[in-house]
Amino acid sequence: MFTYIDPEIRSRLLDQGKLVTINDDGRIIDSNSNFENKRNAISILGPIPLPMSNMGVEYNVDWYACVRHTELNKVEELASELRDSDGKNSFAILASSMAVNSVLIMGDNGKWHNPLIRVHSSCLTGDVFGSGRCECGPQLDMSLEKIKDDQVGGMVIYMSGHEGRGIGLWAKAATYLLQDDGEDTYQANRSLGLEDDSRDFLDAAILIKYFHGNESFRLMTNNPKKIDDLTAFGLNKITPVKHIIGVTDKNRNYLSAKQNWGHRLDDNDLINK
Numbered sequence: 001m002f003t004y005i006d007p008e009i010r011s012r013l014l015d016q017g018k019l020v021t022i023n024d025d026g027r028i029i030d031s032n033s034n035f036e037n038k039r040n041a042i043s044i045l046g047p048i049p050l051p052m053s054n055m056g057v058e059y060n061v062d063w064y065a066c067v068r069h070t071e072l073n074k075v076e077e078l079a080s081e082l083r084d085s086d087g088k089n090s091f092a093i094l095a096s097s098m099a100v101n102s103v104l105i106m107g108d109n110g111k112w113h114n115p116l117i118r119v120h121s122s123c124l125t126g127d128v129f130g131s132g133r134c135e136c137g138p139q140l141d142m143s144l145e146k147i148k149d150d151q152v153g154g155m156v157i158y159m160s161g162h163e164g165r166g167i168g169l170w171a172k173a174a175t176y177l178l179q180d181d182g183e184d185t186y187q188a189n190r191s192l193g194l195e196d197d198s199r200d201f202l203d204a205a206i207l208i209k210y211f212h213g214n215e216s217f218r219l220m221t222n223n224p225k226k227i228d229d230l231t232a233f234g235l236n237k238i239t240p241v242k243h244i245i246g247v248t249d250k251n252r253n254y255l256s257a258k259q260n261w262g263h264r265l266d267d268n269d270l271i272n273k
Contacts, residue, residue, distance in 0.1 A: 013045070020044050021069055024202070025234075026209025041069040042206055047105070055141055059148055064103040066207060099161035101203055104144075107153020109211050116154035116241070117212075118143035118220045119204045119230075121162030124169060133176070134254055138246030143220050154218075155211060157204050165189070166198035184257035196261065197225055205233035222263045244269045 013019035014031055021031040024040040031043070046064030053059070107115070120143065126136030140156070147154040164172030167189065175188035186196045208217070208230070216237040219227065227238055242264065247255060252270055259265040 018045060018047075022206060022210045024206050026206055026211075026213070028210075039068075040202060040206065042066050042203060042210075043069050044103075044207075044210070046103075050104070052144075054144060057145060057148070059106070059144060062105040064105070066101045066103060066203070067099070068203065101160050101207070102156075102158040103207055103211065104156040104158070105153075105211065106147045106155065109153070109155070112153055112212060112215075112217075114216045114218060114239070115152045115212065116143075116147045116150050116220060117208065117217045118147070118154075118156045118243070119201065119226060120156055120158050121165065121199060122158060122160050124163060125172075132248055132250040134251055135246035139243055142243070142245045146220065157207055159199070159201075159204060162199045165196070166200070167192075167194050179254075184260075185254055186257055186261055199225075201226060201229040202233055205230050205235055208235060222258070222265055224262055224264065240264070242269075247272050 010019065019031065020028050021041055021043045023029050029041065044064050044066050047062035048064070050061050050063040051058070052061060109115075118140075120140050121136070123131075123134060123136035125131035126134045127140055130137055143156055147156070163169045164175065167175070171192060171194065174192060175183075175185065178188035178191055179185060183191060189196055214235055214237065216239065218239045218241045219230070220241045220243040221227065222243055227240055230238060244265070247270055249272070255265060255270055259270070
């Protein structure tokens with residue numbers, strides 16, 4: 001059962017240290033304390049051993065599931081109401097109330113020195129369906145390969161609430177139709193009255209502080225906003241590492257729009273790779 005369905009399971013995981021809550025400094029705090037003034041606290045489940053196979057490559061990672069504590073509290077309140085009303089068949093609706101991020105750890109994070117880190121925004125079409133409209137799937141694959149091959153180790157933080165640069169899958173589908181009518185990815189967002197990039201990287205910053213502290217790391221990204229946001233949240237020892245792969249004729253216009261928006265891409269990066 002989910003931890004918010006059976007309180008006994010929650011207590012057991014707390015006792016085992018497999019359920020912890022951290023504040024916005026990445027420090028463990030009492031999971032049962034008053035969170036009214038701790039809106040950025042994150043609850044973490046793990047480590048969960050997760051053998052992975054991706055593109056024929058085997059990985060051994062530790063998976064951590066991470067969710068804002070404020071969201072978890074709301075779900076726990078709803079779960080209590082459902083229990084009281086014997087509405088067990090309605091528990092499936094609880095899942096839609098939470099954006100659960102994931103952390104994939106390779107190596108011993110206690111021994112890391114300048115590890116590789118990828119903060120990856122969820123992309124159902126690219127990561128799961130293998131869409132060629134973007135380079136998200138190949139970027140995710142390459143980040144895992146780079147970390148595996150690196151002597152230091154590192155982690156991937158998979159941001160589940162970042163679909164379509166934060167606008168959600170439904171709006172993303174609408175922007176695809178607008179792009180097919182000639183708009184670029186940023187123009188399509190504006191046509192819907194949405195921000196160019198509405199992603200929030202606070203949770204990613206908190207998780208990096210928890211697993212690595214404010215120590216030096218190499219961030220696989222071409223996006224200056226990601227670096228600026230993580231720096232604004234207190235991480236000031238970031239070395240950006242260019243992350244170019246999956247360039248094709250089908251997504252070159254998409255990547256050119258990123259380049260024009262400010263991503264660290266030059267013309268040579270837009271050659272098929």
